Amino acid sequence: MTTSPLCSGSTTPLEEHHHSFRFGIIGGGWYGCHIATSLRALGFRVKLFEQHDRLLHEASGNNQFRLHMGFHYARHSDTRTQSHDGFQRFLERYPSLSRSVQDNIYAVPLCDSLIDYGTYRTIMVSSGIHFTEGAPLGVELTNVAGTIYTAERVLLLSKARAYFEAELKEVLALGHRVSHIENMDDGVPIDGERFDFVVDATWGHYARPPDVQVIYEPTLLLYYEGPPDFPAVTLVDGPLCSVYPTEEPGLFTLSSVPHTPLGQFDTPVEARAVRDSVDPQVVAAKRALMEEQIELYLPAFPTLFRYVGPQLAIKTKLIGAHDDRTCQVTRRGRIFSVMSGKIDTVFFATERILSMIEGSGALSVNDVMSSLRDDIRVVNNQTKKRAAGARL
Ligand SMILES: Cc1cc2nc3c(=O)[nH]c(=O)nc-3n(C[C@H](O)[C@H](O)[C@H](O)COP(=O)(O)OP(=O)(O)OC[C@H]3O[C@@H](n4cnc5c(N)ncnc54)[C@H](O)[C@@H]3O)c2cc1C
Incomplete structure (x- = not known):
């Protein structure tokens, strides 16, 4: 055996x-x-x-x-x-x-995206990432060329x-x-x-x-209360913004590629110093810019969402113009x-x-000698025995 x-x-x-x-x-x-x-x-x-x-x-x-x-x-x-x-x-x-998001929408703006909707869609199709196309129900999106629904989830x-x-x-x-x-x-x-x-x-x-090569970027996201069943809306591709749910129903983050960073620094010490001393006036100014940006695509944002407070962090980023977020x-x-x-x-x-x-x-397995010739002998002996058995 x-x-x-x-x-x-x-x-x-x-x-x-x-x-x-x-x-x-x-x-x-x-x-x-x-x-x-x-x-x-x-x-x-x-x-x-x-x-x-x-x-x-x-x-x-x-x-x-x-x-x-x-x-x-x-x-x-x-x-x-x-x-x-x-x-x-x-x-x-x-x-x-993690949990699912009932309506999780990616939208490509008409003018502000680095790539057009057709190109975006083609890239996603060729990457084998599943999505469905369609306009969001019950949410007015403006200045947008096309939208897709995805199965992206929220981390708990x-x-x-x-x-x-x-x-x-x-x-x-x-x-x-x-x-x-x-x-x-x-x-x-x-x-x-x-x-x-x-x-x-x-x-x-x-x-x-x-x-x-990395740089350290202090970041500012903003928390908002909003309708618990409001979709996740992410505008791509480039210097755009997104509203995304959190683990808590009715609590969302607003993020913006141009306005979320609070600078870029060579050392984590400098980045932490900036994060830990952010002036409320800086937060207010950033908030105004971020709200103005999201309103361009989601006009109902100011009536449906109420500002709760800032979220501060530090992002360590690979240096490069490309959008590399690999590990x-x-x-x-x-x-x-x-x-x-x-x-x-x-x-x-x-x-x-x-x-x-x-x-x-x-x-190390460097010291192990080749066993190939032994294996050939073993296999050949077994073959010979089987052949002899068959003749009996
Ligand atoms: C604004 C923003 C939005 C993001 N959005 C997303 C998103 O939506 N989805 C996503 O997947 N990723 C997102 N990311 C990226 C994601 O947050 C990071 O990739 C991930 O959290 C990094 O995890 P980490 O364990 O490497 O680092 P960290 O979470 O930073 O953990 C490092 C840990 O090391 C500890 N530490 C540091 N120095 C010492 C020391 N000397 N001794 C002991 N402990 C020490 C720290 O206290 C910390 O807990 C986002 C990041 C930012 C900043």
Whole structure:
């Protein structure tokens, strides 16, 4: 009787090290949390350091909460591919951490879009991302050339926070701001505690990611109360704006590509200083610009929506004129650095880390000799025996 390799108890190099490798993960945003739970599920030991007293406190808790499918990125093919793939995987892995949006509309303006509606539509069709065409019911859109309905979803922040805090409770170091790591030959101490590998998942706040060029952008979104069944309306493609629901029925964010950024800085320290000292007058001026912009396409906005307050965050962005929001993972020795694009791309990060470890000396299979000639002999002997048996 033959035994399948899957049942025989044989292990891959990664599996052999599950119980010996220890990962230190810095940052309890979506990326740190997802990487930590994924590595634990594979049998690795992990510890996650987060400077705040709760998870998802920075960008992961202050954004537009859109579970992307690719519709935002007509001008970047890799981003569309990662989003399309990530959306499906997100639903499988975290089925209760997002919800559907009854009417989720992408609209291409007549004059202000960088690409025309026909081109936008063709790009989405050729990317294999499913949508239906049609004008929204009960909502007046103006200055728009065409609209599509999508199945994009809303991320449920509070549920995600509770989920990760429960999943990771034994390995969380909350309220610990990491101040020192050292890349040594045989390990990486985090503030004196030794790990085999470290993942910097701080979106470039602990250390600038190597090999990629980034800038730090403080951001301003605005919260509004509005009709709970109002659709999500996203204007594409280019310097446009969107109204998107949150996890709380009747609470929306208003975002604007030209007006949301509060500047661009070389260092996270400068960006945090700007975010933490935003003048109410700046918020009021930005609010006026953002409302004026959305009214151009959604004339009912001022009558249906009531301003609630600002949301401030920092976006770490790859430098480049293209619209690249892919996830990048780089490695220096035993330290991995994760540069997220969006939340749907978390799966890509874990896979890159695992394949970089598998491909490294840490799990070397270089000493194994070829067994091909033995296999030929074994197979030939069996063939000879079968032939002899048949003659008997
Ligand atoms: C305005 C805005 C809108 C966005 N809209 C969307 C959207 O709709 N959909 C989407 O998918 N993405 C969106 N994004 C992008 C998304 O928010 C990010 O891709 C994602 O949150 C990044 O997660 P992260 O874990 O890499 O970083 P973060 O969430 O920033 O987490 C990093 C963590 O590291 C911690 N940390 C930093 N330094 C240290 C230290 N020294 N020691 C310990 N801990 C430390 C921080 O406290 C933080 O919790 C948006 C971003 C912004 C700013």
